[in-house]
Amino acid sequence: MVTLESLVEGPRARGAFVLRLELDGDWAIEVADESMLTVMAVLAGDCVVSTASGEATAQKGNVVVVRGPGPFSVASEPGRPPDFIIPPDQTCVDVHGNRLVESMNRGIRSWGTTLRGEDRILVGTYANPLEVGRLSAQLLPEVMVERTDPATQVFAELLADQAATDAPGQAVVLDRLLDVLLIATVRAAGNGTSHRTDPPIDRVLDRLHNNPQSPLSVDAMARMESMSRAAFSQRFRERTGLGPGAYLRRLRLAWAADTLLAGTRTIAAIAEQAGYGSPASFSTAFKQEHGQSPRDWRLRRGREAPSLPGA
Structure with missing residues (x-):
């Protein structure tokens, strides 16, 4: 895949947003945070990601990359109306605008309906890319769903573990692990998948x-x-x-x-x-x-x- 260095140098995390979602039952999240890139690793269960151009299903072991800044949704099933909304300030609200940050807090960088959900998704967003990275990101498909190899899965699991930890320098650790996960996923997409390249x-x-x-x-x-x-x-x-x-x-x-x-x-x-x-x-x-x-x-x-x- 083209311009990996530019892609990561641009969005390269300076305090990227990393969160573990723990969800049970039926659910749908509308994401309107205007981030340039969102990376989601499905750790358990499955989900459906919908963008303006269509929808894609992701299962355990998949990593999804969504190109912003347009809105998208992630849900337990196709066509489900949103239960939660993520606006640009990343403070989750319900469909009536009520804040849910505190009521659905499940620990350090963990949010959802339960402590350990049937559907577990690790989310990382690049909200403040530099301009060359922003231009590089536009070369990606609107959404990619990639089956990870064992090494990439290790990165996802390590990032999930580190997301639940607070220690000196932790923001830098999360930033670099998210970068590695993104690179591995985009590299996999360039190794003969269905995504269009030239x-x-x-x-x-x-x-x-x-x-x-x-x-x-x-x-x-x-x-x-x-x-x-x-x-x-x-x-x-x-x-x-x-x-x-x-x-x-x-x-x-x-x-x-x-x-x-x-x-x-x-x-x-x-x-x-x-x-x-x-x-x-x-x-x-x-x-x-x-x-x-x-x-x-x-x-x-x-x-x-x-x-x-x-x-």
Whole structure:
């Protein structure tokens, strides 16, 4: 699967939300938290995940990856109306808006209708991705359901155990374990599953993501895979939804947005490395893409510490 490094570096957890769901009987949860990615490991029982494009069933041993930020639902059976709703602040409510955080608390990072449910699901969300990671995530299917191998299942079980623990540095432990689980799942999806990929285009995408400042032209990209410009451009658009030139432009501006937050380079230097002839032309393009000038982005976004969603 394309751009694993970019995918994980972008959403890479700085206080990712991790929770164990313990549920019995019939249930349905509507998730509207606007997270960029949600990872769910089914530890016991099964569930149905529904998105705007359809639904998929997941069983014990499956890991589900849902691409946001659109809403989705997870339920004990298809078509069941929601019993619980997860809004953007991650504070669960019922259909009438009543808070359920306290009444359904089942211990450290554990929530549900019972202490140990027939359906047990480990949930991890990436709520604050960097811009290159956000762009990489859009290359994933809206929902993936993967049967885990024994090694990946060990990661899921270890993450579930660690979710029930509070110790110094625990947030970092959870973040890294969630990253490993995501990588293993996306890697499995790229090893000959039903999810649509295009290896020649993915190789070019990897090249671009590894070096967004590369001055590659569309013709040069096509030559890398011994394709005509027209055929390459058509397949690239089918894979990403954008033409190669437009995608590279968006990738460079995403890289610039993330680099601005690092605070180690001047705006003029970033503009030059992103392929713009002047800071003024860079500022215009950046504002069109991100809605803020590079200076405002650095000042405002740089002050925003990653939030820890409330359990």
